[in-house]
Every structure is written in structure tokens, then in C-alpha cells.
Amino acid sequence: MADAKTFLRRLALFSVPAVVCLVVMIMIDPFNFFGVSHVVPDGLKSEVSQKINYAMWKMLAYRQDPVPNLLLGDSRVADLDEQYVEEISGVPWTNFGYGGGSLREAIQTFWFASEQVELERVCFGVNLHTYNANNNKDRVSEVEAALRNPLLYCVNANVVTAAGKLITAMIMGEPEPIGRPPMTREEFWEFQLEQVTRVYFEGYRYPTEYHRDLTEVAEYCLGHGIELSFVIMPNHVELQAKVGEHGLEEAAVQFRQDFIHWGPVYDFAFPNTMTGDQANYRDPYHFDEDFMQLIVRTVWGTERDFVRILEPEVAAAAAAGEDHAVQ
Amino acid sequence: MLFNSLQYCLFLPAVIGLYYLLPPRRRWALLLAASYYFYMSWKLEYIVLIMASTAVDYLCGLKMGSLSEKRQRKPYLIISLMANLGLLFAFKYFNFANESLRALFDQFNIFYGISAFHVLLPVGISFYTFQTLSYSIEVYRGNQKPERHLGIFALYVSFFPQLVAGPIERSTSLLPQLEKEHRFSYASMTSGLRLILWGMFKKVVIADWCGVLVSAVFNDVHGHDGIRYLLALFFFAYQVYCDFSGYTDIARGSARLFGVELMVNFRLPFYSKTMGEFWKRWHISLTSWFKDYLYIPLGGSRVPMGRWLFNVFVTFLISGLWHGASWNFVIWGAFHGAVLVVEILTMGWRERFWSAIRIKPSNLVFKLWGMLYVQIIWGIAHVFFRTRDLGDAVYMLRHMFDGVPQWLARVLSGDSLVLRQTFRGLGLSERELITLLIAIVFLEMVQYMNRGDDVTAALDRQPRVLRWAAYYVILAFIVFGGAFNQAQQFIYFQF
Numbered sequence: 001m002a003d004a005k006t007f008l009r010r011l012a013l014f015s016v017p018a019v020v021c022l023v024v025m026i027m028i029d030p031f032n033f034f035g036v037s038h039v040v041p042d043g044l045k046s047e048v049s050q051k052i053n054y055a056m057w058k059m060l061a062y063r064q065d066p067v068p069n070l071l072l073g074d075s076r077v078a079d080l081d082e083q084y085v086e087e088i089s090g091v092p093w094t095n096f097g098y099g100g101g102s103l104r105e106a107i108q109t110f111w112f113a114s115e116q117v118e119l120e121r122v123c124f125g126v127n128l129h130t131y132n133a134n135n136n137k138d139r140v141s142e143v144e145a146a147l148r149n150p151l152l153y154c155v156n157a158n159v160v161t162a163a164g165k166l167i168t169a170m171i172m173g174e175p176e177p178i179g180r181p182p183m184t185r186e187e188f189w190e191f192q193l194e195q196v197t198r199v200y201f202e203g204y205r206y207p208t209e210y211h212r213d214l215t216e217v218a219e220y221c222l223g224h225g226i227e228l229s230f231v232i233m234p235n236h237v238e239l240q241a242k243v244g245e246h247g248l249e250e251a252a253v254q255f256r257q258d259f260i261h262w263g264p265v266y267d268f269a270f271p272n273t274m275t276g277d278q279a280n281y282r283d284p285y286h287f288d289e290d291f292m293q294l295i296v297r298t299v300w301g302t303e304r305d306f307v308r309i310l311e312p313e314v315a316a317a318a319a320a321g322e323d324h325a326v327q
Numbered sequence: 328m329l330f331n332s333l334q335y336c337l338f339l340p341a342v343i344g345l346y347y348l349l350p351p352r353r354r355w356a357l358l359l360a361a362s363y364y365f366y367m368s369w370k371l372e373y374i375v376l377i378m379a380s381t382a383v384d385y386l387c388g389l390k391m392g393s394l395s396e397k398r399q400r401k402p403y404l405i406i407s408l409m410a411n412l413g414l415l416f417a418f419k420y421f422n423f424a425n426e427s428l429r430a431l432f433d434q435f436n437i438f439y440g441i442s443a444f445h446v447l448l449p450v451g452i453s454f455y456t457f458q459t460l461s462y463s464i465e466v467y468r469g470n471q472k473p474e475r476h477l478g479i480f481a482l483y484v485s486f487f488p489q490l491v492a493g494p495i496e497r498s499t500s501l502l503p504q505l506e507k508e509h510r511f512s513y514a515s516m517t518s519g520l521r522l523i524l525w526g527m528f529k530k531v532v533i534a535d536w537c538g539v540l541v542s543a544v545f546n547d548v549h550g551h552d553g554i555r556y557l558l559a560l561f562f563f564a565y566q567v568y569c570d571f572s573g574y575t576d577i578a579r580g581s582a583r584l585f586g587v588e589l590m591v592n593f594r595l596p597f598y599s600k601t602m603g604e605f606w607k608r609w610h611i612s613l614t615s616w617f618k619d620y621l622y623i624p625l626g627g628s629r630v631p632m633g634r635w636l637f638n639v640f641v642t643f644l645i646s647g648l649w650h651g652a653s654w655n656f657v658i659w660g661a662f663h664g665a666v667l668v669v670e671i672l673t674m675g676w677r678e679r680f681w682s683a684i685r686i687k688p689s690n691l692v693f694k695l696w697g698m699l700y701v702q703i704i705w706g707i708a709h710v711f712f713r714t715r716d717l718g719d720a721v722y723m724l725r726h727m728f729d730g731v732p733q734w735l736a737r738v739l740s741g742d743s744l745v746l747r748q749t750f751r752g753l754g755l756s757e758r759e760l761i762t763l764l765i766a767i768v769f770l771e772m773v774q775y776m777n778r779g780d781d782v783t784a785a786l787d788r789q790p791r792v793l794r795w796a797a798y799y800v801i802l803a804f805i806v807f808g809g810a811f812n813q814a815q816q817f818i819y820f821q822f
Contacts, residue, residue: 003513004347014795018802133550134752136543145812149333155806157758198744199751205550 025154030162031060033146033153040166048165053158054078055098055105056143059112063147066117067094072109073125074101076233076285079292080125089300091121100137103130107213108140114220121227122217123299127235127269128243128255129197133205192283193238201246211258218262230259231299234268234291234306237276239284256310265310266299274306328368329816330577331531338365343584351508355478358505358585362487366450369491373449376414381484383410384459385477388466392473400467407463411456418449423652451491453649457616459484462498464620471498479505488581492574492819494592494612501587509586519583521786521798526576527809528801529569530817533770535810536763537566539754541713548719552730554749556723560706563713565767567818568597571610574817595774600688600697602666602704613649617642636671640664650712655720659711666704762808769804 027037030049050057069091071077077097085093096109106124113119129135146153153159183191221228243252259265274280280291287295297303328334342361346354367374387407391400416424421444432439462483465471474480483502489495544551544559551559572593579589596609606614618627625638640661647660686693707724714720737745750760777785786794 003516004511007511007513007516014798017799132752133547136752136754137756138754139756141812149811151333152811157807160807195744199747202744202748203552203751205547205752208547208550 022154025159025163028163028166030159030166031056031153032064033060033150033159040170044166044169045162048169049162052162052165053139053143055096055101055109055139056146056156056158058094058096058098059109059140059143059147062094062096062113063116066113067092068117068120069093070110070113070119070122071095071097071125072106072122073097073231073233074106074130075099076127076287077101077125077231079286080296081292084293085296085300088296089121093121097125098139101130102135102137103207103210103214104136104138105140107210107217108138108144110217112140112144114224119221119224119226121229122221123229123231125231125233126259127233128204128248128252129200131207131210131255131258132200133207133209134203135200136207136209189278189283192285193242196285197239197242197246201242201248204246204248204251206251206254214258214262221263228263229299230263230265231295232256232259232265232267232269234275234287234295236278236281236284237271240269240271240275260310267308267310268295268298268306270308272306328365330574330581331527331535334368339581339584346585347511354509355476355482355505358487359478359482359485362482362485362490365487366485366490369450370447376418376449376452377455377485378481380411380414380456380459381477381481383407384463384484385474385480387463388473388480389475391463391466397467397469404463404467408460411460411463415452415456417444418446418452420648420652427654454493454495455484455490457613457649458493458495458498461495461616461620462502465498471502474498474502476506486582486587488578488585488587489589492571492578492817493610494575494578494590495616496589496612500590504587507586512586515583515586518787519580522576522580522583524580524798524801524805526573526578526580527805528766529573529576529770531809531811532766532804533763534566534570534573534818536755536759536766537562537569539759539810540750541566543753545713545715545719548714548723553726553728554731554734555753556727557731558749558753560709563709564597564702564705565770567709567712568593569770570818574819595778597701597705598694598698598774598778599701600694601670602663602701603670605701605705606663606667613646617646621645636668639667639671643667654717655711655714658717658720659708662708662711666708759810762804766804766808 026034027039029035029037029040030045031053032042032045046057069089071080071082071085071093074097078095078099078101080095080097082093082095085095094113096106096113098105103124103126110122142152142156142158146156146159218228220226243249256265256267269275274291274294280288282288294303294306298305298307328338338361342357345357349357363374363377366377384407387403390403394400394403425441425443428441429439462471462474466473474483479502482505483496483498486496486501486505541559541563544555545563575589575592579591582589590612592611594608594611596605599605599608622638622642625641626634627638628635630638641664643664644657644660647656647658647663650656650659681688681693688694710723711717711720714723734745734749755763786797789797
């Protein structure tokens with residue numbers, strides 16, 4: 001009996017740090033998972049936490065206020081202004097574009113959202129470098145795991161990091177600034193064009209899993225009356241040329257041919273005066289505000305000057321490098 | 328119910344609490360109910376199989392116990408063997424045998440109309456049938472008195488910590504412990520919890536993260552090149568070892584909380600210098616089972632050389648089949664058997680070679696060479712173990728070094744992107760990969776410091792402040808670095 005008492009006493013003592021950590025995490029609640037404590041102002045949480053894990057921030061917020069229209073993709077989709085898309089399309093949208101995001105994350109987010117609300121419109125932003133088996137980053141599984149189990153939320157590395165930064169911000173009075181890359185615009189352009197592109201394109205693998213998963217998504221959308229569309233985001237022409245330099249012409253043809261089976265494809269990634277002008281870009285991957293508005297007016301409005309809306313026979317010609325705009 | 332699930336985290340303390348609150352003579356009933364519940368949490372119906380196996384062996388054991396002559400006991404041993412092996416054949420091997428026969432008949436254009444048996448493989452069937460078989464054989468041999476208490480015997484067959492993936496306990500060791508009255512022991516509780524903690528670390532921090540990377544390569548063998556095959560095999564060694572030894576640690580730790588000591592199943596196998604030594608340190612409960620109930624009855628090593636080699640080869644061939652019902656496992660077992668045969672044949676030659684170059688077995692070069700040799704043989708064999716079919720295995724072996732020279736050239740030329748590209752698309756983020764590598768280094772440090780020792784025994788010798796600090800570090804690794812969103816079933820559950 002004495003043994004049992006000693007054991008329980010020491011076990012309780014041993015558990016104290018864990019319990020304290022748990023209470024602190026519930027009090028700070030960086031991503032508003034519990035929503036019971038207001039120790040940290042929402043504005044500060046929004047500023048700090050969404051920079052640490054935008055997917056977690058967005059998905060938890062979506063759970064509270066689900067919208068039936070989704071934008072899914074990577075940082076280029078993230079650049080599409082929700083308000084502007086709403087203004088042009090006439091309906092509200094939730095932008096689930098994640099910086100450095102993968103198609104895997106976009107597909108997982110689609111299924112997550114479909115469990116929250118009856119979806120009406122879904123638009124995926126894609127490119128050859130995201131339709132790549134080597135590009136399969138996954139930050140969504142951990143959010144889903146955390147949503148299923150509050151304990152996992154409390155011990156999630158991003159949540160703990162965000163909590164640490166929030167505590168620091170509250171003590172210091174302002175959040176830690178996010179550093180910019182120590183490069184000039186030209187150097188950064190070159191870095192993105194050469195180094196980052198090599199990471200994506202060297203060793204490119206055809207994404208059999210994405211093909212299967214997107215087929216499933218398309219079938220689900222068809223069965224549930226969801227309007228599904230795809231936007232091939234407008235890379236700068238120097239980046240478009242990298243496809244050929246890496247010997248991926250056939251992969252590019254296959255990429256376009258695959259997507260036209262699943263829904264209308266708005267292809268902006270072809271040589272024209274917009275994609276040929278560096279002034280329209282922050283770097284070879286990311287367009288500026290004016291180009292963003294043009295994309296929105298094209299996909300959800302009536303502009304058609306810099307897009308190819310792909311049909312099966314057009315996809316092959318487009319991938320082969322014909323640079324005429326097609327309506 | 329997986330050991331690394333929240334369900335088990337609630338189940339285990341509840342059972343322990345009740346266990347020590349109940350009067351000792353009622354505890355078997357609680358443990359039996361808990362064990363059946365544990366098993367039924369996978370598939371309710373399959374509890375019938377355990378019950379059937381229990382009933383047959385209980386009755387055969389009683390009957391054999393009442394007969395004085397071995398000759399008279401033999402029919403009951405045969406009944407037990409047929410019932411257990413029949414169960415195993417029906418659920419595990421029927422479809423394999425059926426498909427193999429179909430393929431054979433197809434070769435001769437002969438119609439073969441027996442259809443497949445569409446049934447899910449019962450979890451742990453190979454483990455509990457072997458455990459209960461060992462009881463029948465020991466009773467037959469007269470080394471074990473038959474267990475008269477049906478409840479205790481049923482508990483021996485189904486004791487939940489080791490029910491689904493071993494260690495395969497011998498009746499002579501486990502039955503007396505289940506009959507014994509256990510008092511609450513502070514030392515048993517703490518050492519049990521430490522083993523569980525260490526097992527969880529191996530499973531969720533190392534095995535499960537390795538599993539993500541390994542699956543990415545093995546599930547798409549044709550989509551990768553040599554360097555990724557080598558990487559996948561390197562991490563697969565850690566995955567299997569940490570998965571299975573982690574499971575065993577949790578099993579042994581859980582049993583210790585009830586005062587039951589299960590056998591050690593792993594003794595740093597990758598520190599072996601030959602495959603013969605490896606098999607004395609890896610999955611010891613199975614290897615010793617095969618040794619006691621197959622290899623020695625075949626004649627062991629006390630027979631002419633040719634027969635000895637045959638005994639070794641057959642034992643490993645059957646061990647391969649035990650692991651899985653597919654040609655991959657048959658080849659895996661045959662390969663191990665062949666390697667051991669070669670090791671036996673070259674034993675004298677190797678000794679003379681090392682002595683000629685004046686390197687003693689205690690020399691570091693000898694040890695490192697041996698460990699590298701074991702790693703290579705293990706890697707080749709486990710291509711068959713992990714690939715989905717023979718085609719993938721052969722493809723992988725044929726292309727094992729494709730692109731490796733170019734990769735090395737890029738590394739040597741200082742290409743800063745090479746590592747990033749190598750790991751890209753294998754399912755691990757930079758943070759996860761770094762966590763995994765740190766955990767592997769930590770594991771190796773702990774194992775190196777405790778060669779030949781139990782990790783908990785080493786901890787026991789430290790002052791409490793250090794012990795608790797170590798527990799917090801491991802706990803932090805588990806909770807902040809564990810692959811909870813990628814949690815995978817234990818590999819050996821499939822067997």
C-alpha cells in the first residue's frame with residue numbers, strides 16, 4: 001500500500017509540468033481551437049499564428065464559418081484577393097491558397113471543406129510543378145489530426161511555436177518581424193528561376209496519386225452538382241521556358257490533357273505580353289496585383305484576352321508551344 | 328486498439344487500477360476480460376478463433392496430462408497441431424496456396440475452379456497459435472504439467488500485452504506467472520512505465536516517420552532511382568527495428584505493470600557481425616521457437632554436415648513463410664537460409680583470413696566490417712520483405728545503384744540542392760526529417776551506452792534528477808516530435 005501511495009504521489013509530481021503546459025496552451029490558444037480564453041487579443045493571434053501555419057489558421061476559422069465556394073492551391077492562389085473575387089463573381093469565397101502549398105494539401109482541404117458544408121463552386125490553381133509526385137508537402141494532415149484530438153493540437157509543433165511567439169510578443173509589446181531574403185529583386189528572381197525551379201523540375205515524377213485523387217474529386221463534384229474549374233497560373237515566360245530546358249514537354253502535354261477531363265481549364269501559362277513582361281511579376285512564379293485582378297476578371301468575369309480555355313484538342317497544341325489565345 | 332493510441336492510454340491505466348483493487352484470486356478474470364476486449368476491438372468475430380484454439384489445446388493438454396506414455400499422448404498432440412496449423416492455414420495460407428496452384432494449372436491450360444477465401448487475416452494469429460502450440464508440445468514432452476484452470480489457460484493464450492505480436496511466450500515461463508499472486512510493486516511500475524516510454528519513442532518518433540519515407544519509395548518503386556532505394560532501405564532498417572522492438576518494449580512494460588515478466592525479444596541485432604549472430608538477437612522468441620520445435624527435432628547441428636545445412640535452410644524457409652503468405656516471404660526466408668549455409672561453410676576460411684591479416688574479433692575494424700556486412704545482407708533480404716510483389720523486388724535490386732555515381736559526383740562538387748532534391752517528395756518536411764535524424768542519433772547513443780544492458784537498468788543507476796530529466800526529454804520527443812498524424816499500425820501485426 002505504501003508503494004502505491006509513493007507511486008501515485010511521484011506520478012502526480014512528475015505530471016505537474018505537463019499539466020502546466022496544457023493549461024498555458026489552452027489559455028494562449030494560438031489558433032482559437034478551444035475559443036474559451038481571451039488572454040491574447042485576436043488581432044495579435046491573427047498576425048502571428050497565420051504566418052506560422054496558414055493552413056491551420058484558415059481551416060480552424062473555416063470550421064466556424066464555412067463558405068460553399070473554395071479557392072485551392074499554392075501561394076499564387078493565396079494572392080487572389082477574396083474580396084475582389086467576390087466582387088466580380090457575386091458570391092463569397094474562401095481562399096485556401098497555402099504558401100509553398102502542394103496539390104496534396106489542396107485535395108485534402110477540399111475533402112475537409114466538403115465535410116463542413118455543401119460545396120457549390122471549387123477552383124484549383126495548378127501548374128506543372130505542383131502536378132508533380134515530388135511535390136507532396138502535407139501540412140493538412142496534422143491540422144486534421146489536431147482537429148480530431150485536442151491533445152494533438154496542444155502538442156503540435158506549430159501551435160507550440162505560435163504560443164511561444166505570442167507570449168514573446170505580449171512581453172515585448174510587438175510581434176517578432178518576419179525577415180526578408182537578403183537579396184535584391186534581380187538576385188531573388190534568378191534564385192527562384194534557377195534554384196527553386198531545379199528543385200521542382202529535376203527528377204520530376206508523374207503524379208499517379210494526384211491523378212487518382214483528382215479523378216475522385218471530379219466524380220464527387222459531378223455527383224454533388226459542384227462547379228469545378230482549374231486555373232493554370234501565369235508563370236513568367238522565362239519560367240515557362242524551363243519546362244523545355246528540363247525535358248518536360250511531354251509531361252506538360254500530359255498535365256494539360258489530364259486536367260481537361262476534370263473540368264474547364266483556364267490556362268494563363270503561355271507566352272503573351274502579360275507573361276512576357278517582368279514588370280507584371282514579383283518573381284517568375286508570382287504575379288502582381290494588376291495581373292491578379294486580370295485573372296479574376298477572366299475566370300469569374302468576361303475578359304478573355306490572355307487566357308486559353310482548354311478543350312481536349314487545344315491542350316496538346318497549347319503544350320506544344322502555340323501561343324495564340326483561344327476562347 | 329493500437330499501443331500508440333489514445334484508447335490504449337485510457338485502457339491500460341483503467342485495467343491496472345482495477346487489477347490491484349481486486350482480490351488476487353479474481354484478477355485472472357479481469358485480465359482475461361480485458362484481453363478479449365482488447366482483441367475484439369480489432370474484429371469482434373475473431374475472438375471465436377482464439378476461444379476455439381484455447382478449448383482444443385486445453386482439452387488436449389488435460390488428456391495428455393492424464394496419460395503416462397508418450398506414444399499414448401501423440402494422437403492428442405496431433406489433434407492440437409492440426410487444429411492450430413489448420414486454423415493458420417485456412418486464414419493465412421489458403422489463398423496463397425490456392426493462387427499458386429491456379430498459376431501452376433494455368434501453365435498447363437488446366438481449369439482450376441477453387442475460388443479464393445475472402446476473409447481478413449485475424450490479427451496476431453501466427454503469434455497466438457505458435458504460443459499455444461508450444462504448450463501442447465511441452466505437455467506432450469512431459470516438460471509442462473497441464474493447466475487445469477481454464478481461465479488461467481485462456482489468459483495464457485490471450486494475455487493482451489503480447490497477444491497480437493509477441494513475444495511468443497513459453498508456457499513454462501508465462502503460466503506460473505499468471506497463477507502467481509502479484510503485489511503492487513513500485514519498482515515494477517516505474518520500470519514498466521519506462522519501458523513503455525522507450526517503446527513509444529521508438530515507435531512514434533522513429534518507426535512512424537521512417538515509415539512515411541519508406542512507403543513513398545516502396546509504393547512507387549518504378550518512380551525512384553538508386554539513391555532513394557538505398558535511403559529507403561537504410562530507413563526501413565530503423566523502421567522495422569524500432570517498430571517491432573518498440574512494440575515489444577511496450578508489451579513487456581505493460582505486462583510488467585501487472586507483475587508479469589515477458590522475455591527479451593531483441594538484443595541490439597544490428598551490432599551483430601554475422602547473420603547467424605543476428606538471428607540470435609532479432610525476434611528471439613520466434614527464433615528460439617523454431618530452434619526448439621523445428622530445428623532440433625530435425626536433428627539440429629549434431630548430424631552430418633549436409634543434413635545440418637539442410638536443417639538450417641529448411642528452418643529459415645519455414646520462418647519466411649511464417650512471416651507472410653507470399654513468394655516474397657518464401658524468397659526472403661530462403662535467402663536468409665542460404666546466407667547462413669554459406670556462413671557455416673566459410674566459417675573456418677573466414678577465421679583463417681582474419682587471423683592472417685592479424686585482426687582479432689575484438690578489433691574495431693572486425694566489428695565494423697561485420698556490422699556493415701549484416702546491414703547489406705539485411706537490406707538485400709528486406710527488398711523482398713517490403714516490396715509489394717516479386718516484380719517490384721527484382722526491379723529494385725536490378726536498379727539499386729542507378730544514378731548513385733551521378734549523385735555522389737553532385738555531392739562531391741558541392742551542389743547545394745542535391746540533398747533537398749533527394750528528400751523532396753518523400754513525404755517528410757525539413758522539420759520532420761531533422762527530428763527523425765536527431766532521434767536516430769539519440770537512439771544509437773543510448774543503445775551504444777547500454778550494449779548488452781536493459782535501458783531501464785542503466786537509468787536505474789542514475790540519480791533521480793537525471794532520470795526525470797531523461798524522461799522529460801523522451802516525453803518531449805514523443806509529444807512534440809511524434810508522427811501522430813501519420814500513425815501506422817505495427818508492422819508485425821500483419822503476421
